[in-house]
Amino acid sequence: MIDQAIALVQKTLEGAEAGHDWFHIERVWKLSTHIAQQHPEANAEVVALGALLHDIADAKFHNGDEQLGPQIASQFLQEHGATPELIDQVVYIIRNISFKNRNEVSHYPIELQIVQDADRLDAIGAIGIARTFNFGGYKNNPMYDPKQEPRTDMNKEVYKKSNGTTINHFYEKLLLLKDMMHTETARKLAEERHQLMLTFLDAFYKEWNVAL
Ligand code: ADP
Ligand code: NI
Secondary structure (H helix, E strand, O other): OHHHHHHHHHHHOOOOOHHHOHHHHHHHHHHHHHHHOOOOOOOHHHHHHHHHHOOOOOHHHOOOOOOHHHHHHHHHHHHOOOOHHHHHHHHHHHHHOOHHHOOOOOOOOHHHHHHHHHHHHOOOHHHHHHHHHHHHHHOOOOOOOOOOOOOOOOOHHHHHHOOOOHHHHHHHOHHHHHHHOOOHHHHHHHHHHHHHHHHHHHHHHHHHOOOO
16 A cells, blocks of 8 residues: 555656655655654554655645545545545544644644654755745745744734745744654754754855855
């Protein structure tokens, strides 16, 4: 089933925005597997399928439709003989992994904790910086505007519509992630990636201001 899921994701995400393409999925899958090794209580099949299918139809690329991803995933799982329990566990991850839903999720099974940590690790550090500028470019957002303040009080609807600057996205999301990790393994990995973003931001402002 894992091989079939890989094939489905590779085909579905052909031509996707580079921050949400097959290679993002592959990194999240590898990171999830790594974290899961420290958690024998986690169901490895749920973790792998959750990681592989978590962005199969990300709502922000489908007119905000949050049902499509769960739908495609459960149909795929059903067709490949998954038990109703396995389908429920994987779909639960897909429905609840997103940063924008963070205030609505009350129950975090270990498998969701692991895949969410992995997805968040891929949102920070060098890859996180690259993905964020790629997404900002894809949206034609400004890189930076000294007059625009970051907004950390955005509710889900405002966050989804936000077309603020890419630099502001660091304050609105990326720099918050280090303290939101569930697992010890991810918390440790997040530390270095977080520092790298701080160093990057310092250098960015210095060069922006042509402070020679
Ligand atoms: P999730 O994948 O948890 O739903 P988001 O949709 O907030 O999270 O973002 C996924 C990634 O897309 C971010 O980590 C970032 O790289 C990029 N991204 C999302 N929104 C923006 C934005 N407004 N500006 C720049 N990058 C963004
Ligand atoms: Ni993702």
